[in-house]
Amino acid sequence: MSKSLPSRSISRASSKPLAVAVFGAGGRGVHFGELLAKIPTQTRVAAVAEPRAAYREAFAKKHGLGEGAVFKDWREFLARPKSCDAVIVATMDREHVEPSVAALDQGYDLLLEKPMAVTIEDCRAIEAAQRRSKRAVAVCHSLRYHKAFATLKNLLDEGRIGKLVSLDQLEAVAFLHQAHSFVRGNWGREAESTFMLMAKSCHDVDYICHLVGAPCLRVSSFGSLSYFRPEHAPKGSTERCTDGCAVEETCPYSAIRHYVNGNREIWPATAVSPDHSHAAHLEAIRKGPYGRCVWRAGNDVVDHQVVAMEFKGGITATFTMTAFTQTGGRKIRLHGTEGEMEFFENRIVVRPFASGNTEEILVKEEEGGHGGGDDRVVRAWLRAIREKKAGLILTNAQESLRSHTVVFAAEKSRREGRTVELSELRG
Numbered sequence: 320m321s322k323s324l325p326s327r328s329i330s331r332a333s334s335k336p337l338a339v340a341v342f343g344a345g346g347r348g349v350h351f352g353e354l355l356a357k358i359p360t361q362t363r364v365a366a367v368a369e370p371r372a373a374y375r376e377a378f379a380k381k382h383g384l385g386e387g388a389v390f391k392d393w394r395e396f397l398a399r400p401k402s403c404d405a406v407i408v409a410t411m412d413r414e415h416v417e418p419s420v421a422a423l424d425q426g427y428d429l430l431l432e433k434p435m436a437v438t439i440e441d442c443r444a445i446e447a448a449q450r451r452s453k454r455a456v457a458v459c460h461s462l463r464y465h466k467a468f469a470t471l472k473n474l475l476d477e478g479r480i481g482k483l484v485s486l487d488q489l490e491a492v493a494f495l496h497q498a499h500s501f502v503r504g505n506w507g508r509e510a511e512s513t514f515m516l517m518a519k520s521c522h523d524v525d526y527i528c529h530l531v532g533a534p535c536l537r538v539s540s541f542g543s544l545s546y547f548r549p550e551h552a553p554k555g556s557t558e559r560c561t562d563g564c565a566v567e568e569t570c571p572y573s574a575i576r577h578y579v580n581g582n583r584e585i586w587p588a589t590a591v592s593p594d595h596s597h598a599a600h601l602e603a604i605r606k607g608p609y610g611r612c613v614w615r616a617g618n619d620v621v622d623h624q625v626v627a628m629e630f631k632g633g634i635t636a637t638f639t640m641t642a643f644t645q646t647g648g649r650k651i652r653l654h655g656t657e658g659e660m661e662f663f664e665n666r667i668v669v670r671p672f673a674s675g676n677t678e679e680i681l682v683k684e685e686e687g688g689h690g691g692g693d694d695r696v697v698r699a700w701l702r703a704i705r706e707k708k709a710g711l712i713l714t715n716a717q718e719s720l721r722s723h724t725v726v727f728a729a730e731k732s733r734r735e736g737r738t739v740e741l742s743e744l745r746g
């Protein structure tokens with residue numbers, strides 16, 4: 320679908336490094352700050368907006384930001400006359416639509432973390448603001464940019480397996496990632512963030528839409544929260560791992576093992592506290608969300624879900640997300656009229672029917688978060704701004720709205736127990 324993007328002109332060319340303001344200096348904001356700092360000839364971190372003092376100060380110190388460039392809230396930053404070229408919105412899911420629309424309306428180019436927003440109306444509002452402002456918008460669907468995933472798409476487009484007929488994609492979330500983010504963490508409760516398919520798997524649905532390259536027509540979905548519930552709490556377990564839990568030492572989800580006694584300098588342990596001393600992490604799990612028993616955390620998002628999709632031309636796709644894997648990653652199988660392909664991590668296997676051969680392609684992993692995908696999103700977005708080439712952005716507002724609409728349709732199907740036609744949502 321990206322091929323049909325209108326090449327919209329973006330009205331500025333400059334040889335000076337693009338000045339970027341970061342909204343939200345949490346996990347992702349810090350990461351984007353680091354990516355920008357790696358390419359000082361192209362860009363510079365020029366401002367930050369972050370309500371949490373420790374995170375704000377640490378970010379400001381790291382990027383050498385003076386008083387006039389440090390804000391407690393994105394609203395404070397946007398209340399001032401335009402002072403930068405672009406903004407990155409890395410606030411939580413429910414805090415995407417307002418800063419995005421306001422920033423676009425003030426003439427800032429925008430890098431927006433996924434999901435665009437948590438309702439279809441708000442996603443549409445961002446897309447409309449992009450059209451109004453004609454600024455460059457990139458949504459951080461890093462899979463499309465990741466080298467191995469991009470290679471798979473190229474092989475498909477080259478016709479290596481003929482015409483695509485069907486595909487299956489598995490997202491292995493991994494038991495610990497599920498517990499960290501979708502049980503104890505930010506995305507455990509839908510009312511505080513969004514539903515699981517949007518929070519975690521909008522990347523997958525977006526990539527499937529990208530692979531197929533035709534409009535999705537209808538979807539069916541099933542799934543539930545099956546395991547991380549109070550009735551599955553082991554005997555002798557307690558509200559918190561630090562409350563003298565009888566099974567803590569052998570529990571796969573022990574917060575003491577993962578956040579305090581393990582390596583505190585790597586994710587997900589880094590999310591627990593800005594201070595990575597043993598004492599600070601222990602205090603964080605005694606009092607904060609990450610020390611809660613995974614069966615008693617009050618979470619409500621699903622831990623497994625399947626989606627079946629039919630696209631124009633009769634192409635079908637299935638997607639499964641599950642918490643119940645040891646490690647994370649995606650597995651994809653593509654079935655074409657002249658062959659099949661399998662994908663896992665950086666390995667692609669192509670099996671054409673006519674020759675009966677098997678070809679293995681290994682794609683070198685890149686650095687920079689999400690296998691280099693984050694780095695490539697940022698660089699594509701900056702290039703699009705500098706070179707006035709909107710087509711360099713694979714995940715612009717229009718493309719992202721299209722794939723988000725499929726996600727909303729799938730969730731509607733899961734809740735209503737029926738097949739949902741995309742035309743119902745497209746309006």
Ligand SMILES: NC(=O)c1ccc[n+]([C@@H]2O[C@H](COP(=O)([O-])OP(=O)(O)OC[C@H]3O[C@@H](n4cnc5c(N)ncnc54)[C@H](O)[C@@H]3O)[C@@H](O)[C@H]2O)c1
Pocket residue numbers: 342343344345346347348368369370371374391392393394409410411412414432433434459460461505518689
């Ligand atoms: N692309 C990906 O693969 C990927 C991965 C993880 C998270 N995300 C998305 O990135 C976003 C941020 O996630 P995170 O893990 O960094 O969350 P986080 O909670 O660590 O960071 C969000 C930050 O926004 C700050 N904030 C809240 N209100 C604000 C305001 N009014 N003005 C400025 N800042 C404000 C918070 O204090 C917090 O520091 C989420 O939407 C999430 O879904 C994307």
